[in-house]
Amino acid sequence: MELAVLVLFSPVLILLARVLFWRLRPQSGTVGVVVLGDVGRSPRMQYHALSFADAGFRVDLIGLSGSAPLQKLTNHSQIEVVALSDLTKWIEVKFLPKLLRYVIKTLIQLAQLLVILLFYMRRPKQFLVQNSPAIPTLFALHSVAFLCGSHVVVDWHNYSYTILQMALRPGHPLVRIARIYEQILGRFARSNLCVTRAMREDLKKNWNIEALTVYDRPPEMFKKTPLDVKHDLFVRLSKKYQCFRSQPWQNKVALQPGTRVEETVFTRKENGGIELRSDRPFLLLSSTSWTEDEDFSILLNAIEKYESFAKEGQSHLPSLLCVITGKGPQKKYYEELMSSKEFERVTFCLPWLEAEDYPLLLGSADLGVCLHKSSSGFDLPMKVVDMFGCGLPVCAIDFNCLHELVRHGVNGLVFRSAQDLSSQIQRLARDFPASHSSELDAFRANLKYFQSARWNDNWNRTVLPLFEVK
Structure with missing residues (x-):
């Protein structure tokens, strides 16, 4: 009333x-x-x-x-x-x-x-x-x-x-x-x-x-995550999400009496020393508002193609952990759709992260995926800015002005279809983690220039002069 x-x-x-x-x-x-x-x-x-x-x-x-x-x-x-x-x-x-x-x-x-x-x-x-x-x-x-x-x-x-x-x-x-x-x-x-x-x-x-x-630029908190911080993050996530825990298909190591071990699917801490597991999955990460301007059926179809190739005996393709963060109206629909699929080499996880944990996960991932297609064709996805701030290469769906951020073959890859995306993931994940993709390494090296330009420097130069402090 x-x-x-x-x-x-x-x-x-x-x-x-x-x-x-x-x-x-x-x-x-x-x-x-x-x-x-x-x-x-x-x-x-x-x-x-x-x-x-x-x-x-x-x-x-x-x-x-x-x-x-x-x-x-x-x-x-x-x-x-x-x-x-x-x-x-x-x-x-x-x-x-x-x-x-x-x-x-x-x-x-x-x-x-x-x-x-x-x-x-x-x-x-x-x-x-x-x-x-x-x-x-x-x-x-x-x-x-x-x-x-x-x-x-x-x-x-x-x-x-x-x-x-x-x-x-x-x-x-x-x-x-x-x-x-x-x-x-x-x-x-x-x-x-x-x-x-x-x-x-x-x-x-x-x-x-x-x-x-x-232009959006990442603040200082978006950076590559150190190994010890990465392990602590995975331990925290493993308490809520089964897929971050050590998996039955992973190698088991014989332990000496008195040895203290803490394991996740990605890391292993033994008597205080931390290492990345040699049998860890490839961590694919995307973030979304789960709105109509992001068609996640493209990613799902790409992953299904990846699964099909992996099951056909192509041993150079590693297991994938596909993490999609965010909240939004279409999340429940896609969550149900993904859970209805039967995958052997791919696991989906749709967590909601605390603001302080989000950059840590970006800085721990192997590849980012962006499905943002601007309704106007004139805005850029901030999620890619955050990923680039962490030195994380991205596969992004093409639209009008994406080239202002993602340069195909320089700091990431641009795709137009699920087939394109699946081929790119297969190419970049090949033989992981035994051998790192030279293409991914080149993208990370090229992102160092982007990482040098942070939000505050850009803001002080462009926005501050428009306002008055008295």
Whole structure:
């Protein structure tokens, strides 16, 4: 009841807020970082918040509650995380028309954002807001900025209307309205950031919006994992996931009396000394939001082809442990589909990792796989940035501007089909671990240049000059 009243009277609240706030100056040295999504699953916005705080700003980070944010962020004295509850789950009623549910959801989110921004946080001199989603975020931020005399900077990760048309269809009236809305409100921003050169050119050409390309770069925590840390990680994971434990098909070593041994499927610790097992599987890793812009049937079909070749007696193909991390709407569907398959040489594991364990696993893997296909064709997968930060080569599905990150045959491979991907995995995993792929070694060597450019250096050079510290 209270929520319904809040939605109905939000225009009155805006007028009242204008009367209350028009004489009050925004607080210099304060930045509001806003993402209408799960804060813990919005790494770029978390990195923005940390960089602002390290540069001397007071930061309010506003986003939906859900996954735990980085511990470094929640412990930072200059950052306050304002977590919004997802009130829209209460309107997921099947008998309501889809359009009506969407309208109600938008109104609830708008009212919630306005109340939080106006009454429950400091009045920042500047806002940095993630787009997408644009609805209702851009309207809410521009309204509050007008009331309080603040400035808005939009960080374009993707286009909201292209994401919407995946759920509806191109040319749908809602998609056309969303595009116009996004285009108009995007022009009100004081400055714009974007994630690729292709997006910058598209914003300029089609919407007359000038944007600065700020490529994602990995923070320092994304690096190759030392052997002792790697072993400790596998031990922790083995307590939750059977596939990380020492397997029956692996070699058993005769032990001397009094010998202390701790084993995982990848490592062996004997009397304090740690080594990688010579019979360990090839660790293939992918991460995902389990959304429609990532078709995991491609990976599943590629793995089935790999399994078929391995069972035909091609002994040069090792066992695979395929780990796919993340949460999202399609996870249950693919989890059930994978569990219905019978594999002898391949094991799937779909864990959810703590934020601090994710880079450790990336730094322990042998090959990354990326199935992200941008809805607009203008954004790059941050998961590949993280993998590259750990020196992990990637096989990535091709799309419009992928070449700005993945250079085929230089730091990874690009594929277009399940057959392509299966052939690439077979080629790179051949004879593992007895002999390492020279191709993989070359990719890792070429990634050292990418690893030298970290998030803070890039951010201080490109983003910081747009903001004021006083």
